[in-house]
Amino acid sequence: MKLKNLFEDLGNGIMYLCSWAQVEQALRIASFALSVLISCFILGSRIYDWWKKAHADGKITKDEIDELGSIVGDGINDIKKKVESAQDSKKGEN
Numbered sequence: 001m002k003l004k005n006l007f008e009d010l011g012n013g014i015m016y017l018c019s020w021a022q023v024e025q026a027l028r029i030a031s032f033a034l035s036v037l038i039s040c041f042i043l044g045s046r047i048y049d050w051w052k053k054a055h056a057d058g059k060i061t062k063d064e065i066d067e068l069g070s071i072v073g074d075g076i077n078d079i080k081k082k083v084e085s086a087q088d089s090k091k092g093e094n
Contacts, residue, residue: 032086035082036079036083039075039078040079042075043072043075043076043078043079046071047068050064050067050071054067054068
């Protein structure tokens with residue numbers, strides 16, 4: 001085997017590895033974005049369910065508003081934890 005062929009094969013193999021790493025990173029980013037999007041949809045669904053329940057009697061009370069605050073706060077904290085977890089796992093890779 002010629003040295004030139006060895007370098008060509010080695011270079012080609014490295015390019016495949018680089019391409020695979022880029023695809024993996026892109027898929028990781030897409031997966032993370034979808035996770036955040038789904039969490040937002042879940043939060044929206046919970047707010048909609050709260051609104052249907054609170055609006056059923058024609059008025060929204062202070063307790064119901066407090067409940068909404070709790071729903072939104074919990075949803076935001078959940079999304080924030082997922083973002084921080086993703087950042088921590090990315091730091092661990094470096």
